[in-house]
Amino acid sequence: MSGASRTIRPEPAVLTDAARDELIALLGRERILLTEAERDGYRDPYWFHDDRSYDSSAVVFPRSVEEVQEVVRIAGRHELPVWTSSQGRNNGYGGPSPRVAGSLLISLREMNRILHIDTELAYAVVEPGVRWLDLHAALHEQGDELMLSVPDIGWGSIIGNSLDNGMTYLPLGADFQAPTGMEVVLADGSLLRTGMGALPDSKSWHIYKRGLGPSLDALFTQSNYGIVTRMGVWLQRRPRVYAPLYLSVPRDHQLAQAVDIIRELRLDGVIRGVPNLQNLITMGTQFPEHMGMFPGADPTWPEERLDQLADATGIGRWGVRTALWGDGPVVDHHLARIREAWGAIEGSRVDELGRFTPENWGEISTFMQKISAGIPTMEMMEQMPDWVGHVGFSPIVPLQGAEVVRVVERIKARVVERTGANFVCAIFPTGDRSAMIVSAMSFDRTNREHVEQTFETVRMLIEEVAELGYGEYRAHLDVMDLAAEQYSFGDHAYRRFVEAIKDAVDPKGILSPGRHGVWPARYRPTVD
Numbered sequence: 001m002s003g004a005s006r007t008i009r010p011e012p013a014v015l016t017d018a019a020r021d022e023l024i025a026l027l028g029r030e031r032i033l034l035t036e037a038e039r040d041g042y043r044d045p046y047w048f049h050d051d052r053s054y055d056s057s058a059v060v061f062p063r064s065v066e067e068v069q070e071v072v073r074i075a076g077r078h079e080l081p082v083w084t085s086s087q088g089r090n091n092g093y094g095g096p097s098p099r100v101a102g103s104l105l106i107s108l109r110e111m112n113r114i115l116h117i118d119t120e121l122a123y124a125v126v127e128p129g130v131r132w133l134d135l136h137a138a139l140h141e142q143g144d145e146l147m148l149s150v151p152d153i154g155w156g157s158i159i160g161n162s163l164d165n166g167m168t169y170l171p172l173g174a175d176f177q178a179p180t181g182m183e184v185v186l187a188d189g190s191l192l193r194t195g196m197g198a199l200p201d202s203k204s205w206h207i208y209k210r211g212l213g214p215s216l217d218a219l220f221t222q223s224n225y226g227i228v229t230r231m232g233v234w235l236q237r238r239p240r241v242y243a244p245l246y247l248s249v250p251r252d253h254q255l256a257q258a259v260d261i262i263r264e265l266r267l268d269g270v271i272r273g274v275p276n277l278q279n280l281i282t283m284g285t286q287f288p289e290h291m292g293m294f295p296g297a298d299p300t301w302p303e304e305r306l307d308q309l310a311d312a313t314g315i316g317r318w319g320v321r322t323a324l325w326g327d328g329p330v331v332d333h334h335l336a337r338i339r340e341a342w343g344a345i346e347g348s349r350v351d352e353l354g355r356f357t358p359e360n361w362g363e364i365s366t367f368m369q370k371i372s373a374g375i376p377t378m379e380m381m382e383q384m385p386d387w388v389g390h391v392g393f394s395p396i397v398p399l400q401g402a403e404v405v406r407v408v409e410r411i412k413a414r415v416v417e418r419t420g421a422n423f424v425c426a427i428f429p430t431g432d433r434s435a436m437i438v439s440a441m442s443f444d445r446t447n448r449e450h451v452e453q454t455f456e457t458v459r460m461l462i463e464e465v466a467e468l469g470y471g472e473y474r475a476h477l478d479v480m481d482l483a484a485e486q487y488s489f490g491d492h493a494y495r496r497f498v499e500a501i502k503d504a505v506d507p508k509g510i511l512s513p514g515r516h517g518v519w520p521a522r523y524r525p526t527v528d
Helices: 017-027 065-077 132-141 158-163 252-267 280-286 303-313 328-342 358-363 367-371 379-383 401-419 448-467 477-485 489-505
Strands: 058-060 082-085 104-107 114-118 123-126 179-185 191-193 227-234 241-249 276-279 318-326 350-352 388-393 396-398 425-428 434-444
Touching: 017 058, 017 065, 065 082, 065 104, 065 179, 065 227, 114 132, 123 132, 132 158, 158 227, 241 252, 241 328, 241 367, 252 276, 252 318, 252 328, 252 401, 276 280, 280 303, 280 318, 280 425, 318 328, 328 350, 388 448, 396 401, 401 425, 401 434, 401 448, 434 448, 448 477
Parallel strands: 058 104, 082 104
Antiparallel strands: 114 123, 123 227, 179 191, 179 227, 241 318, 241 350, 276 318, 276 425, 388 434, 396 434, 425 434
């Protein structure tokens, strides 16, 4: 790539006795994990266990914004880097582990209050420890009149997932529509409220996405400029009719045709939300009765076997999970449009996986029915063997069938060649014009050689796919620098700009140094 490259190899941070004693005085010993055994549950579960490259020196559990402010002030006085996680469930991208070894890990799991639910304006305000499971439970107690756009696994933090641009599936899951209005602890311990929240006692903080002047919310996504301690999240009213759908793609060569049909249905407003297009291996986790335990780390299955499984199970070589929400006639009309368009794919099916109204809402029972109804679950984790880990590689591409296939085939060839594992792929049209291709490379996390080989494959793909013109939307801890390196236009003008902001708002460089390749001055080497 053009411009100068660099390699960041930070020395491990040290938690001094003085800093430790101040933290104990603030929080008590019971809310600090200090020993290696205590901290073992707060590291990347998919990293090779004996590799301590990304271990923290301690984990603290503040329960209020005031305690977060004071922890940050202590870290600043001792120039101790901190790394913040909400629930720390960022598995496949590094979990709660810090980029700089020895950092102080701030876990916000105990800041778990739902601060407000507005049923009239359809939004909630939550702290970082609130999980999808928690907010849904609160909405369920109120009668399921409001729906929350959720991801596939419900144990994560709403704020944490949103700040890493994580995926959810209802209409408000498209292109970061749900998060609105943040409260942020800055590096000096001061408190900022974004958007209309900058007005004292604002009544419109969480209902209007901008304010007066520059909009700041996006600055705190995938960045290290502050610690978000509360956020608004928009909700969706339960529709009169909800119809989850499954659309099959019988053969691999029909993928491009399917992508183009999805684009046109999205542009026409027929398919809303975020449809999920997955290959047989990935979609099989949602049909355990047909596929059994997740086979991602098995030796590569031949094409003939995949075709046979696609036919025998009815899943197809690819399949789309989507849904319709609205009045009955609207749902009927859109379903007819989908059937007409999808019928152009030879041998395909459009299956309606039930039809639900407020009267039979309690009958929603399967994984596919639940997710598009905003009901979080943990069912997908149940299909994963304990020894399987994975790392995600996720470029953004145009929502054009030929180009999607071009990138998918490049990733697949490299994964099969290098790892010998089955190709695992999901394609998410996050809007009407683009899609993220998420390839989760599975490995035996008890096998150091297998882990290292898989991560080396990711590094190769980052550079190879960048040569095609595409970058990752989200990167694993171990490859954040390399992924950021590919964004090199103008002699890395973007990197220089975001690091100028970093140096201005965090001059001591204590907040999550290195997150997504944004390093403060204290860690940046001389350009080589």
